[in-house]
Amino acid sequence: xxxxxIAISILLAAAGLASSARADDACAADRDxxxxxxxxxxxxxxxxxxxxxxxxxxCKAQRAAMTQAAEEVHADCKPDVDKxxxxxxxxxxxxxxxLKSHQSDLSPACQQAIASIKAMKxxxxxxxxPDVDKxxAAIAPGDGRVxxxxxxHETDLSAACKGRVEKRLSKKAAKTPAx
Numbered sequence: 524x525x526x527x528x529i530a531i532s533i534l535l536a537a538a539g540l541a542s543s544a545r546a547d548d549a550c551a552a553d554r555d556x557x558x559x560x561x562x563x564x565x566x567x568x569x570x571x572x573x574x575x576x577x578x579x580x581x582c583k584a585q586r587a588a589m590t591q592a593a594e595e596v597h598a599d600c601k602p603d604v605d606k607x608x609x610x611x612x613x614x615x616x617x618x619x620x621x622l623k624s625h626q627s628d629l630s631p632a633c634q635q636a637i638a639s640i641k642a643m644k645x646x647x648x649x650x651x652x653p654d655v656d657k658x659x660a661a662i663a664p665g666d667g668r669v670x671x672x673x674x675x676h677e678t679d680l681s682a683a684c685k686g687r688v689e690k691r692l693s694k695k696a697a698k699t700p701a702x
């Protein structure tokens with residue numbers, strides 16, 4: 524049970540620590556400065572945690588708000604996870620996918636907590652969230668899977684998201700050494 528609680532908190536807290544900079548992302552500059560060499564969401568999250576004392580006040584506030592929201596989701600959704608997702612192995616977004624598949628069965632408290640963290644996430648990462656929700660909801664985040672999903676739906680993307688995806692892909696290509 525402890526593992527499941529940790530998995531929910533980590534998945535939701537990590538949502539606010541995506542690697543690309545956004546206008547409302549108070550941690551973008553700190554992440555670029557302190558964790559430029561870190562690859563992937565988990566590595567960047569670990570890097571940011573290791574540099575906690577060096578982060579700007581705005582970034583610390585954003586991280587604290589995301590952590591608090593994740594704790595609220597954990598507390599408010601724990602009964603739903605225990606009831607609806609019994610036997611689901613934590614990790615790779617499986618708990619989140621389970622909750623999403625039972626969205627209509629979730630308690631009002633869990634639904635509200637999820638809506639609250641989703642609103643925070645959309646404020647920090649606004650460009651593609653509606654496209655991700657519509658086209659890639661079943662894709663577990665990490666290892667570039669969501670970006671690959673968005674790329675595979677290029678013709679269906681909103682203009683803002685298409686621009687963000689192109690920017691991410693060109694940034695990724697620039698970092699990849701020539702063969």
